[in-house]
Amino acid sequence: MTLEELTTFQWRFRFKESAGSHWMQIDPYWSHDHKSSKIAQTIIRKFEKNGTLKRLDDLEAMRMFESTVSATTTDDDDNNEMENSSSSSSSSSSSSSPPSGFMWKIKETAANGLVKCIQVNHFPSYVASRHPKNWGFIMQSCWVLLTSFPMPAQGHDELLDDNKLAVSVDDQLDEVQRYNYGFAPVGGGDVNRVMMPTLLTTTAITIAT
Numbered sequence: 001m002t003l004e005e006l007t008t009f010q011w012r013f014r015f016k017e018s019a020g021s022h023w024m025q026i027d028p029y030w031s032h033d034h035k036s037s038k039i040a041q042t043i044i045r046k047f048e049k050n051g052t053l054k055r056l057d058d059l060e061a062m063r064m065f066e067s068t069v070s071a072t073t074t075d076d077d078d079n080n081e082m083e084n085s086s087s088s089s090s091s092s093s094s095s096s097s098p099p100s101g102f103m104w105k106i107k108e109t110a111a112n113g114l115v116k117c118i119q120v121n122h123f124p125s126y127v128a129s130r131h132p133k134n135w136g137f138i139m140q141s142c143w144v145l146l147t148s149f150p151m152p153a154q155g156h157d158e159l160l161d162d163n164k165l166a167v168s169v170d171d172q173l174d175e176v177q178r179y180n181y182g183f184a185p186v187g188g189g190d191v192n193r194v195m196m197p198t199l200l201t202t203t204a205i206t207i208a209t
Contacts, residue, residue: 012151034153053102
């Protein structure tokens with residue numbers, strides 16, 4: 001996936017079951033009745049070239065949470081040279097009071113320069129791939145799924161069922177533990193957390209609220 005493709009598409013977002021029941025209950029993909037439609041109602045996001053993440057839908061879901069999130073990305077990997085300059089400058093300028101919202105950066109690229117993996121704030125990385133049939137783009141972590149195309153409702157695309165998706169909690173356990181127990185926001189302070197059991201591993205996880 002090119003940077004232009006990443007920042008042009010409108011990305012449909014949902015949680016995976018591994019995020020826990022709390023997040024599924026407030027996620028329109030899981031909580032809304034889609035029996036009359038093959039397309040799910042979802043949160044829609046756009047990755048801006050300046051390193052911010054924009055909401056495009058008019059749903060109320062998650063807005064209170066998003067307004068309290070510190071807009072920071074982790075800075076402890078070996079690929080910081082991959083991050084876009086806007087995201088880097090935004091993070092470095094957050095000296096005492098980090099802004100609210102989501103920031104993103106490129107975490108890993110392929111040898112040909114295509115984007116393989118991105119980081120949103122301090123959450124587990126989003127790994128990029130293509131849908132094997134429609135060839136649209138997919139990004140996923142152990143907790144979330146994003147598609148570059150309208151997301152099919154439950155039961156309309158088995159390739160997007162959680163048990164068919166490639167990235168699990170076990171695959172990103174180091175990032176999960178770093179997020180849960182090792183992250184401190186720029187400028188200090190605490191991240192409020194709710195202890196959530198994951199369905200894919202016996203390790204207890206938490207997600208910021």
